[in-house]
Amino acid sequence: MEKKIGCYICTGCGLGEALDLKALKAIATKEQKIPVVKDHALLCGAEGVGLIQKDLTDGVVNSVIIAACSHREKSAEFRFDIDLLERVDLRDKCLWLLDVKEGDETAEEDRQMMAEDYLRLGCVKMKKMNVPDPFLHSDGSKDVLVVGGGLAGLTAARDVAKAGYNAVLVEKSALLGGKLNDMLKVTPDNKPPYRDVAENFIGALVSEVEGDNRIKIFKNSVVTKTVGQPGQFDITIKNDTVSKELRVGSIVVTTGFTLYDPTKLPGSLGYGSSPDVVTSAEFERMAKAGQIVRKSDGQPAKRVAFALCAGQRDPAHLDYCSGACCIYSMKQAMYVIDQYGQDASTYLIYQEIRTPGQMEDFYRAAQDKGAVFIKGDVTQVGSNNKGGVAVKVNDHLIRNQETLDVDLLVLATGMISTVDTQDPNVPSPVGSARDELPGSVLNLQYRQGPSLPQLGTSAFPDSHFICFPYETRRTGIYVAGPARRPMGIAATMTDASGAALKAIQAVEAVARGVAVHPRSGDLSFPSYRPEGCTQCKRCTEECPFGAINEDDKGNPLFNPARCRRCSTCMGACPQKIISFANYSVDMISAMLKEVEIPEEDEEKPRILVFACTNDAVPALDMMGRLRSPISPYIRIIPLRCMGSLSLVWIADAMSKGFDGVLLMGCRHGDDYQCHNVRGSALAEIRLSKVSETLQRLKLESNRVKMVEVNIMDADTLPGVISDFVEQIGNLNPNPYKGF
């Protein structure tokens, strides 16, 4: 396609009064050689939009630059059926961020210079962008693999089928239904008034799934190998004797949980010391068998204590809350009360009662039925002379040591995810992907290893805990239910439904060749120039999503459908050979070189800001809305993600004569906010090597600084910027100006 660029300048919102339109148009036409340049006093109005649309319809223009407000504004108005659209922000990040007193000619001139620079940046960017050619394939599948046939898996498979897609359900055991098969009754998570234990519905759900011809079920089976990418995952399913390969589009992992091994619990909880100390799972089976009795002598167990947090939230055992134990212990207390009526005495010994969702009502119902709640610790379990056990409790509420004689002590042990995870910060050795990991749920044949990256030091799969909770760091693979994090029945079902919808979204997006998330709809994907590759493997190791495999020689093998388009590979590549059709090292370099740098004696420094488009740019826009003034010497270039930062840009900026470079990335670390999980963290690592570049240029290392910016930082960001401007002001001007 031959690019026919049109540039449309808005003079509304005070832009016309503040800026020299003639000069701006001259930049676009004469300097940047844009063939069509027009202006309108209200570009986002019907007439203004019509002006652009007419040029598009007439074929005069096919690529549009709109110089008006932030790209976050008026996106619905400026939606055209074209491949290339660039927004130049003259209002939010220029007009609104500069404090210009009427008649202050210097300030007015500075503002004009900023606007002109931004227009230049937009024009250059447009010229450097190419229309992405989407990654399409004809042999893709839209089927969804569900691994694990418990509540979450059944729900996910059912919802996939209900939505009109095929599901493949793989279950390790001979029976569908999972842990719910062992339960007498269930908590009333899904039906108001959420007060009474509900009938176990798992049988009905299993029948529904088994009777659905859109769902193919493999029992006694496991997944031994997962190769490929969304839309083209090739799965090997194996039962005792037979291996079978099939292709699916996306994957939902619902392998559920195991319970913490009670024999590892501290002796003070008494497990193993008496048959009358049982786990919740054992108690549930007893109840299901109609035998709420002392295991020691078969006498009715009318007095039952429940120790909640049996190992949970204890750094020595499970350092997290298991999410559902408070609720299922209440349910079990109700079993006792329902069976023995007035003779029943039930005690729940807790740390804190946690009742997510509607379960506060269930808590009230348990209290109302007479269950006694004791905040405290079980300190010792012994026998008593009445049969049953004597439980010593340190009651925090009445600040007393009490001994509780009960027939049974039930230990509510916590959930452990059954999904294999790995620490993503420890690079896996090359070739490890080819080894089959016993017990791995998916055995991903990925360069970065067979397992899913974990969150921090937890054993739970990482996703993006703020914005994209179902998603793992492997595109097209979604973990739901207690495999993702501990949760109860209601949360598991909504989680599974959500994951099913995500899985469908993934296969549909891949079928259209667009990114799934977070850059939904992006048609671009990375490509590289093989002859320039030195097999340094930085791209394959750094990709936060494990999208890149390696061939035998160590060259990258991109899997475009796994890619989230964060461009971390591009920033990682020392050879600058990785690029996107609409985003490249060269593009940003060309842009920053287009900024006009005043001569040293003009005493107008220039500071380049690379701002992450996910958090820092919205924060800057909010500053504009608040009219927080910043230095007129700032020039902002938005980046897809800090992960795309190439050190070349720093060198280029310094050579060009910028006095400083400020990088605004997202928070990183265990509580990261980076949409691409590792982008800003990797940028910081790269930046630690920038002093070499600066030394080579004989420049001070504090000319470059990286800060963490949150989307809500509009109130503190002005201070951060002015501090940096002041810091740069204390240095001599960049000596490379004018070279």
Added chain:
Amino acid sequence: MAYDLTFAKDVYKKSEMGHWIKMCMQCGVCAGSCPLRAHWQHSPRQLFQMVRAGKRDEVLKSSDMWMCTSCYNCIVRCPRNLPITHIIHGLARYAETEKMTDPMQPTRRFAVEVFWKNITATGRVGEAMLTMRLYFQDGIGSGIQKALEMKDSALGMLKTRRLNPIPFRGKIKGYDGFAKMLAKAAELESKLENKE
């Protein structure tokens, strides 16, 4: 036996609003909201937990519930909507009917032996008699001392016609019916208090 529920079940059944005690979630907002929090040994939420722990003697002999000024702060703040003020009144009354309260507990003495007798004697509060009875309940000596302490105030009240110089007041017109009504109510009440 610790956490024996016999006492709790008694309280749930026999003490006014006592059944609400099982609904307490032990957040402690009541404790922080009480004007006389400096003066009790156990806060309302602790008393409730002690009921649930079967600590009959400690609860009923406690002077904690007699610290209630009926300010209703706890009642409006309780996130679980427990009528805490009424529960506390109920516990005090229950302790009284179980004859567990220290007879010298000042508020119990005033409420039961002075105030209730005062209003039921005539149908209305006789303020002068009430004050006299209160001051002289420990004998003439301390009574005179207390009266002297409040002498200026009492004189002021008299002067401004806000205290009746004659401590004896007449009965309401329908006193006979009033007395019978109260006797009947008390009879029904004791049946309630002893209900099984």
Added chain:
Amino acid sequence: MKEYTFFPGCSSEHNASAANMENSVQAMCRLLGIKLNEIDDWNCCSASIGYAGGGQLPRMALSARNFALAQKQKGNADLVATCAACWLAMRETNERIETDDDIKKNINTALAEAGLSYDGHIKTRHMVEVLIEDFGWDALKAKVTKPLKGLKVAGYVGCQTNRPFGVCGDSYENPTYLDQMIEATGATAVPFPMKVACCGGALMFSEPDKSCVLTKQILQSAVDNGADVIVTPCPVCQLNLEVYQGKINTTLNTNFNIPILYYSQLFVLSWGGSWQDAALHQQVIPAEPLRRFA
């Protein structure tokens, strides 16, 4: 002329501790056009301390008898109380009779002994609710002929004219109706953080030392905030704050001498009523700061 059934309560009797409230309320009602029809032969409501001697049924029987008399004498007209404890006890009793069939049955068994019966349907209202809801702020302001300009007043709502029922949907933690009443008279309502703190209530009689500390904090806050006088709707608050100032001064080393008034007294004076009409002669601590408006 609006008519209401009236339950004055024991402290509003002739020669009783809240006679100043009663007298000023009567004057206020005359000026505003309210006719109060007192229940004949009413009895004590049991106040907030009656639970201990009376328990549930005898305590509620007291209020039930008043309702029964009111219904017999005045029909189901709204019953107005001026005392916080009366308002609370009556309203609570009515609520329980109307919602708890066992209580209704037992109470009526007791009432039958006095030849009476009651099964609900009388709404109990506080005088301040009548002023705000049935007359409104504009009407209350329109009556002002002598604005109490410059008078600085701490509006002390106290407990039971606020909790648990609330007044006209006002906040429990920071009700503003009393401040609005003060401002309606032309006076200034000073900031008063202790406006809903407890004065000790009936425990002033049984536990004076503990209660005096509470009362002292309230008085101190009013003085610290520059109040000339404290105004309250509650007779127990008024009594505790006024009559115990001397004892507090002696035992807690303070030097309070701040008049404690009723909202009704401010209204009467600002509406052109006399010193006597406003019962300001019945203050133990003379209402000197108001003298200039008399």
